[in-house]
Amino acid sequence: MADYTFGPHKIDHNDVFYTTDLLYAFVNLRPVLPEETSEMWITAKRIGNMLENYHKASSLTFTIQDGPQAGQSVPHVHIHIVPRKVGDFENNDDIYDAIDESDKNLKKKLDLDKERKDRSSEERVQEAEEYRKLLSFEPES
Structure with missing residues (x-):
């Protein structure tokens, strides 16, 4: 099985938990043509429903960061799907500030990457298998 690429990054095939002819979804280390856009959102909705149920969340936040000023760190279209629960942020919309890496004042107060650690290959493979x-x-053989 070949690995996948995500912009300049290689994604191990074991991290991929869903593929179609046009896209794939994988677990995070720390996803155009009209049919691709439609398939991307249909897939995001399907995966979002699964994640919401799996994590016993009550809502989902979908984000796309298009360009460096929007906080995009990988130059490739992808969707972040974040299961949400009551009280996960003091003010509900603070999630957008947390995601917006270009806001330097917020970054001093809430830099999520400072406390995030890369997960091991084993942890990512286990999550993808679930x-x-x-x-x-x-997965394709």
Whole structure:
């Protein structure tokens, strides 16, 4: 099985838990043509529903960061799907500030990357395997 690429980054095939002919979804280390856009959002909705149920969340935040001023760190279209629960942020909309890396004042107060640690390959593979089961998806051989 070949690895995938995400902008300049290589994604191990074991981290991928869902693929179609046009896209793939993978677990995070720390996803145009009209049909690609449609398929991307249909897939994001399917994965979002699975994540919301799996994490016992009550809502989801979908974000796309398009360009460096929007906080995009990988020059490739992708969607972040964040399961949300009551009280996960003091003010609900603070999640957008947390995501917006270009806001330097907020970055001093709330820099999520300072406390985030890269997960091991084993941790990512285990998570991807759980998600595959929930989506009834078998990776290509």
